[in-house]
Every structure is written in C-alpha cells, then in structure tokens.
Amino acid sequence: MARPITDSSKKPSRELLLEAATELIRTNGYTSTTVDDLCQKAGVSKGTFFHNFISKEELAISAANRWSEMTSGFFRSAPYHQHKDPFDRFLGYVSFRKEILKGDLRDFTCLVGTMVQEVYSSHPEINQACYQSIATHAENLEADIEATKKLYAPKATWTVKSLALHTQAVLQGAFILAKASGDVKLASESVDHLENYIRLLFNKAGLPGEK
Amino acid sequence: MARPITDSSKKPSRELLLEAATELIRTNGYTSTTVDDLCQKAGVSKGTFFHNFISKEELAISAANRWSEMTSGFFRSAPYHQHKDPFDRFLGYVSFRKEILKGDLRDFTCLVGTMVQEVYSSHPEINQACYQSIATHAENLEADIEATKKLYAPKATWTVKSLALHTQAVLQGAFILAKASGDVKLASESVDHLENYIRLLFNKAGLPGEK
DNA sequence: GACAATAAACCGACTGGTTGGTATATTAAC
DNA sequence: GTTAATATACCAACCAGTCGGTTTATTGTC
Secondary structure, X not given: OOXXXXXXXXXOHHHHHHHHHHHHXXXXXXXXXXXXXXXXXXXXXXXXXXXXXXOHHHHHHHHHHHHHHHHHHHHHOOHHHHOXXXXXXXXXXXXXXXXXXXXXXXXXXXXXXXXXXXXXXXXXXXXXXXXXXXXXXXXXXXXXXHHXXXXXXXXXXXXXXXXXXXXXXXXXXXHHHHHHHOOHHHHHHXXXXXXXXXXXXXXXXXXXXXX | OOOOOOOOOOOOHHHHHHHHHHHHHHXXXXXXXXXHHHHXXXXXXHHHHHHHOOOHHHHHHHHHHXXXXXXXXXXXXXHHHHXXXXXXXXXXXXXXXXXXXXXXXXXXXOHHHHXXXXXXXXXXXXXXXXXXXXXXXXXXXXXXXXXXHHHHOOOOOOOHHHHHHHHHHHHHHHHHHHHHHOOHHHHHHHHHHHHHHHHHHOOXXXXXXXX
16 A cells, blocks of 8 residues: 555645654653654654655754744734734733643643753754744744833843743743643743733733732 | 772762763753663663663662752852842842853753653653652742742732742753753843842842833 | 671673664555 | 655664673671
8 A cells, every 4th residue: 555645635744744743752752752653643654754754853853843833823823913012912922822831731842942952962953943943933022022122121231132032941941840740830830920020021010019 | 890899989880870870861861861871971881780770760760869969969058048138048049050050061951850851751750750859949949038028028929939930940941042052141141031030029129221 | 817608799791672764665646 | 657655574773671690898607
C-alpha cells in the first residue's frame, strides 16, 4: 500500500508529522521523542518520515518554525487587539495568555521553550529556530508597549524590548511551575503578578493594598 | 584495581557521579545524558555506576535532592541575610540572583528546572524531586516576604506564597531566554523587571519614570 | 598483631533491545 | 513512463542495565 491520498479530507503526511512532533515534544521533550513514536502518532511509515525530512533535527527545526507561524496567527486574531488604548491591548494580551492556561498541560505549554533546554548546547540550529520564535513573538508586543509607554510612563528607563521579553520569561517560568507542581493555578498566579506589575508600571492601579 | 579510596583527597565515586550528572544534565538534559557519558566524566566504570545507583532514574532523583541541599546551603550563607529590613533581605535575594548571572550558562542555570521539562510526564518520581527543590527554595523566601508585606503592604491581596513562586518563575524564564539567545543580558534584564516590581509593590520607588 | 573471613567498592566485557537513518520495492498521479 | 509518495526490511551504532570477577578495607579470632 502506498500513496493512499488524493482524498482531500486527509492532511499531507508532512503536516501530520509536524503535528505529532508538536504534541510529543511538548510532552516528553526532543530527545525522548523517537522517530518511530512520531511515525506511529502521525500514522505514517518511517520511509515517509525520511522522505519529508532529511533528519530528526530538520523536523524539529520545521516544527519550531511552524510553531512560530501558528502562534502568530493565533494571537493576531485574538480579541484583545480591538481595544483603543494601547495599555488595554498590552494588558489584554497578558490576560489572554492567562485565560488559556486551562485543561491539559500539553495544550498550552510552549514547544520551543521546552526544546531550548535540551538543545541550546548540542543542536544550535534547532536552538536558533526556537529563539527566533520567542523573539518574534515578543517583538509583536513591542508596538503596543511602546505606545503605552509614551502615554503613561514616557520617562521610564527600562526598554520596550526588555519588557516584551520579560513577559515571555514570566510565561515560560510559569509553565515550568505548572509542569513541576502539576497545578495550573501556580502558573496563573505568576501571570497575575505580571499583570499587577504592568498596571503599577503605568500607574493604572494594581491590586488593592499597594497604595 | 578497586576500592582505591581512603586517600582522603579523592571524592567517593557516588559524589563524582552526582557532580557529573549536574554538569551534563544542565548542559544537555536528562535523556541526552547517557550513563556512559556520566561514567566517563566522573572517571569511573559502568560497574561503579550501577553499584551506587539502581538506575539512571535514581541517579537523577539523587542529583535533584543534592541540588536542593547544595543550593540551600549556598543561599543560606549569602550576604543579603544580614540586612535589618526584611524588604532589603528580599530584594537582596533577587539582586544576588542577578549578580550571579555571569560567565558560562552551565554554571548558573537550574538543574531541576531543566529536567522538569523533559520528565514531568514520563518520570513522575524525578519530577517530584525537582518540584520539591523549587518549592523548598521558594518557601525559604516566605518569611522575609511575609515580614515585608506586614510592614509595607499589609492590605495587599496577593499571597506570600504566590510572590515567592513568582520570583522563581521569573528566574526560570530568564534562564530560558539566556539559553535561547545565548545572551546572559536578556536574563539580567528580566530580573531587573522583577526587582522593579518588588519595589513598586512595597512603595519603595522603582526605576525613575514610573512616577 | 597476625590473619582469615567477610563486606564494600570497583571494573569492563557483554546483552537484548532501541535508535536514527538507509535501501529498495510498490503504488498513485500526471 | 516518469516522478512523487509511501511502505517494509534492514543496518550499524548506541543505550541502559547485567554479570562474573578483582581489589581493597574492615572485622572477628586467636
């Protein structure tokens, strides 16, 4: 049996493999995820795997790039962009990130943040694709942060880029807390503190009690 | 040759293996670190490995527990404890964490935060040891945070525990940024924002420009 | 304090199974 | 009938863990 497609309802093998990679690597990491695991999950054979990717490493790079594109699309169409005030858009982004911290860990944790820990030293090309994804995501926040800063904290000495990256650091750290504890609430509460920080930063009244 | 010790200058094989594990797992992760790698790094044989540990998994658990003890000792003897004001002690802790972000990534990143990403789903016992390490470390901050809160933000609605864990989330996230980018500065700048948050939280005047 | 018996630490060759990757054959599409 | 997509069988390297045996340290006995 071979080439069983042209059935337009079925996704191409390459896409099936990338989806399998996203799910399995998010759950078990890059090294623990074997090519056979990926083929089984995607429902294709090993021949198909190496027809579509020259190596496991190339699959990981493709998965990281695909992750970047998919998350970009996902957040671009999220509702928080509709706010008039850039502060509301920025805070809306963080609140949105908090809202989607629900259900299964495998569904909201970050593929590229997970991979970085394993590959930063041994697989520089995968690492670069991962950093590209994180950095691009952070850069997408910079316009709103810049506008917010101009409006509400024009003299602040921190840089827009550093705050954008800080939001990503908090989220990545929150994922680690959730994984380690098995309790998603710990992640939520860390993002609560990030929200609170952002309000304080722009004099928008944080939680009660800080004056 | 065997039992070559009683030479008080040489460390026991078990300790050598745990040191090797800390270094190699921090660099390459748990799965990528092979038993042979560990033996070579420690300068012992495979027989010795399995004489000291019943499995690779047990070594990882022991390494996580040792990590917990070593970091506890390291931070207990750090200078920030000498401050009179609990706010200064708390902020001093965070500043100290920032100061040690220097030199090689392998020397300041977190063993247990790295392992969690790979093992949380597949090796619950390792994961538990990792969480124990993170949680205990956070708990060690709670007394100072509690005292700071009573003094400077008694009506704040956030919990002491959540703020302690948030500091850990920021640090873990900062490590990911540093690994991904290869630039330690990104980690430092994220910790800058954490310091700034803590100052704002207790009305201790953050960076200029926030009012 | 000599020495035999026992225990603890250690070694490296070996094993069964796994891994990423290859070679080759088969099928579908144009 | 050429080409792209798929499948299966296979391989050499590698992996965690085992095993039989050696060397050193400790302990009990005289």
